[in-house]
Amino acid sequence: MSNQPSQDTVHVERRKAATGDIALLTIDFPPVNAGSTAMRAALLSALEGLDLETLAGVVLTGAGGNFVGGADIREFDAPAREPHLPDVLSKIESCPVPVIAAIDGAALGGGYELALGCDGRIATPRAVVGLPEVTLGLIPGSGGTLRLPRLVGEAQAIELVTSGRRVKTSEALKLGMIDAVADGDLIEAAIAHLVLPGTGKRILRDLPARPDTAEAVEAAEQAALKKSRGAFAVREAVDAVKRAHTMPAGEALAAEREASLRLRRGPQSRALRHLFFAERAATKLPEGEEPLAIDTVGIVGGGRMGQGIALAFAQAGLTVRISERDADLLKAAMSALADAADGLAERGRIASAADLMERILPGSLGDMADCDLVVEAIIEDMDAKKALFTQLDAILRDDAILATNTSYLDIDEIARATKAPARVAGLHFFNPANVMRLVEVIDAEATSPQVLASLVKLAKRIRKLPVVARVGEGFIGNRIFAAYRQQAEFLIEEGALPLEVDEAMEGFGFAMGLFKVYDLAGLDIAWARRKRLAPTRDPRARYVEIPDVLCELGRFGRKTGSGWYDYASGKPVPYAEVETIIVDTAVSKGVRRRTFTSDEIVSRIMAAIVNEAALLLEEGIAARASDVDIVFVNGYGFPKLKGGPLHWAASLPRAEVLAAVDAMAHASGFGIERAANLEAVLDDAGKL
Template identity: 60%
Template sequence: MTSAERAGTVRVERPEEQSPDWAAIALVTIDYPPVNAGSESMRRDLLDVFERLSGEAGLTGIVLTGASGNFVGGSDIREFDAPARAPHLPEVIAAIEACPMPVVAAIDGAALGGGYELALGCDARVATRKAVLGLPEVTLGLIPGAGGTLRLSRLVGVAKTIDLVVSGRRVKAAEALHLGMVDALVEGDLLSAALVHLKTLAGAKRLLRDLPPASSSETDIAEAEAVASKRGKGAVAVAEAIAAVKASAVLPPQQALEQERATSLRLRVGPQSKALRHLFFAERAAAKLPGNASPRQIASVGVVGAGQMGQGIAIAFAQRGFRVALADTDRGCLDRAAETLKANAAEQETRGRIRSADELMALIAPGEIDAMTDCDLFVEAITENMEAKKALFARLDALAKPGAILVSNTSYLDIDEIARATDRPGDVAGLHFFNPAAIMRLVEVVQTAECSPEVLATLVSVARRLGKVPVVTRVSEGFIGNRIFNAYRRQCEFLVEEGSSPEDVDRVMRDFGMAMGPFAVFDLAGLDIAWATRKRLAPMRDPRARYVEVPDRLCEAGRFGRKTGRGWYDYSADPRGVPDPNVRTLINEASTRKGIARRTIPDAEIRDRLLATLVNEAALLLDEGVAQRPSDIDLVLVNGYGFPALKGGPLHWAARQPRAEILSMADGMVAASGCGTERATNLEAVLDAAE
């Protein structure tokens, strides 16, 4: 943010000059563009204003609001890496509470984090229907630090406060009114409504800190705590937030406030908060492109391929208001997809995830490819076959209007080669969604050699409109995510061949914090997908490189993972999967054929080799220019592959370990892997850049 953007002011006006209704009322407006992010200068201005107004004779009330469509959009997170500097937000809120006259917060747009805490320090809160409120600090590894846990519990009770604080969710105005987070919802002019509400207070103060918590049963509190603890397993901030909310109900208010503040400041310098803030800034960096290319307008999308991925992509677009045409060369597949989409939409409506199944389905029109001529964007989601994709792109090129963009959802294939099948290579790129496409946040935006800046800007913009995390990648086998994941998979197979069991490897990586163990992930994704890739690349494989044949034998036996009931694990009797003696026999026989003396591999070695593989392959990608920055790789691994967000991604994590230890891990991994694996020459430089 530039210094010009950081400049701002807190204005004090006396609207009685325009309307006698405002006699003896001050209007205080926070105007710190672009989003009124809380900062040291804003806090200083607010404190000066309220200290001055407190002593103003004849003043009977104050309305506090924000300019440019936001109240206060949270704190300026960039300040968190520096020591906390006075004045602090609790001081500002104390000054508001100390005002002898009541203060009403008039909320439009965002009132989040410290912004909502500021509103909680006022005597009442009114909001427009556009308002969004919440305390999202836990999502950054923190807890509210300016009385949020205490004051919110006075409005909604301890149980609901635990839920709202731990989830960090943003609450829309209508729900906020229902919960009691605001006192009134405004249909007309916000400031007029705030003035009316202020006069109903008749000059009386209503300090939330002095009130008892709203009613919550012990059962509700215990249930909220159990749900929150399960949701935030391993997150220090979750446990601390629960403790702070519960303490606010039993401790004297001042003691609870001081304890909450001390905890927040302690967490701010902790590794988990630093990791989550790293990912927060990484998302913003990934969405910024060099130059000033303007995105094209995209309103209608043609999705070709009505399988599971195509259906998910269609839903992802329709949920965000895009018109979607869905086609498939197999009419039976298209008809089945239409029925599946209807059933899924009805289920989402029943669960409250969407407002109306009929409204969603009205945006998705199954039909023929040749009827897609008006689409602004085409997304190919057919089988992973180069010739089939090239033929489809040639067909789409012929029917699409000028300026329409053609993208492939391929996971591995060379999109430059696909683009050459068209007469518009500058309008061809990749949008690699992750399964399930309607849920997974990550989208790799694949920049082809001839992709125009406008097309790249358009695809990043579209991904953000979908609520996704876009990461730009150059063309490479597997792009960023799958290339790293394939190296990870190979190392897992090496470990199994040498003596580990799939369940040992899975346990070790879950203990590290991965969402799932790798072999469970392989089974979930389908072993046939990687098998097809191995067969495609077989002619190019160095015969000297180490190769584990066990996965091929599993696939030859029809063990493709969960979808066939058996893979690395057996799912026939337990949907969670159990170890299979037949797999153990297959592994032992493979080791014997190669003359490998199986050994017990310590957990530390399993963990170190797999983490070193992730870090080393990431460095190779950066060296080749496939990925732009270390933080992009962290985003991909966290949002697409289950790397623990609390560790900030593999490169953020590695850069914070003893350097000699990481280099030793990499050397050990390379030595164990044999021919075909080399240590990245830029590894130390990458670790320096990731610090």
């Protein structure tokens, strides 16, 4: 019989203290003590079972290295069930003896609200506290917006609640979010705090609000709303914090609870929760595979992408070896990396630029013999990549992994240039690689499950979001983005202007319009791809020559000072010459131009995106509809509050979506048809 204590319960034990016995309540609901209905019921039962007449106080803590890591999000789509967290907090506040929250690990969301309901808060140096509900489209629903301002003030509470940021122990102590930091054993420190002279009940809801100037509150409110990008929860959070200073506590708590439950049922919260679960599904390691240890990584190619990849690995503590095709290019790459490291240090992103650069070592291909992984980041040319992989295959250990950062090329063909294709995969970073969170991990035809598991685990280690895709032109993200770009080009040929398309999509919620993105990335990149695909293009398919004309004129975007827009002022400005090129090219083809409304533009482009997503799911390039959503949200600026293109489409009337796709296909001409699996994909996406 096992001697291990039972889990999914609240353990109760008595401890001796100078002023009498202390009850220690330990929440033990692995893995993070999430605030589920079962956990709340167990905690309330434990509190009700205490013999309070014989106790000098209570210490509340969590097992497994966490206090309470937040609510159980799986319960959010069901009606709220008793006991509710406010019921537990009411029991704590009515307890005649003081209750101290002893916080290790995470006390987030409802977990921090639980701590706020206690009379004091002691934390370990590794603890993190906060109210991140806005990141799921909610506001705190159990008094967080009322109790927190009693500790930190109204303006600071607005910043904390509307940002949803997680606060580490040192800052939490400075702000007043916790009372003390444990020096040594957490429980002993909590008991010592509990028996300090003068320690007693300190019910935050009964304390007066900490005063702030009207100017400070207004500044905090405006800063929060400016960053909100249309998030309903931010406006509601500001209002809730302000109510906590103007309403009686009971009324403010009731209003907060109503707003939180209302937002939980709303489309933005559903979209953000969908993305939360989508990320968990995408980052799950393949079962039954033991990932290889990866501590030293080689980067071949010291351009912007190679530099970003090197920084991403070095910031995570890995040793990086970087090479270029000649000494001058390598020297330039190391100089740029040193400048980037200095910038990171100045912004407080890293502790020391010198320490970071010590982990990035310049060298040759031969110096990579001890690498566990080598990532290729050279020019997007198949012959060059195959030649490089043949060289690396002869240099590296048999168990080392070879990865290509190609955006489009056939990784199966690249892998065949090696003797062991099983160790070859894709690791497609997004530029800038040390900033962008998304990484597509490409499972090539011969890639071994262990190599795939190793790369997924590595991506998580460097704080990236890995999404597994199969080999196909553009994989997931660039494949769909190509359909987006194609439809936008059709629209400008038919009568829209680049600024009209960009403003329509930005109005929909995209972070940046397509033609501005196009200029930022460089028009020559897509031009090279079009020229590569030209021999296989069906002559019956519609093709827009306008981007080619711009490239032939040397208008490659921001880097040349002009592209779809002019950048003489440093900002994108519509250029009359581009409009002339658009109109003349269209007229020469006999295209009859007309005006488009913003709604028409959005409908056409979103129909193309959704239809292309269905096609790549049918082809098996993406495994799940949710993978498409997180790729487009994290890599292409799709609005988070809409949950990704397929989640968004699934929320619309089905007939409306199908009609939009059919209209898009009709306007696009030969080769574009409604995906046969589109309705099935929307059915699946609607279940997520």
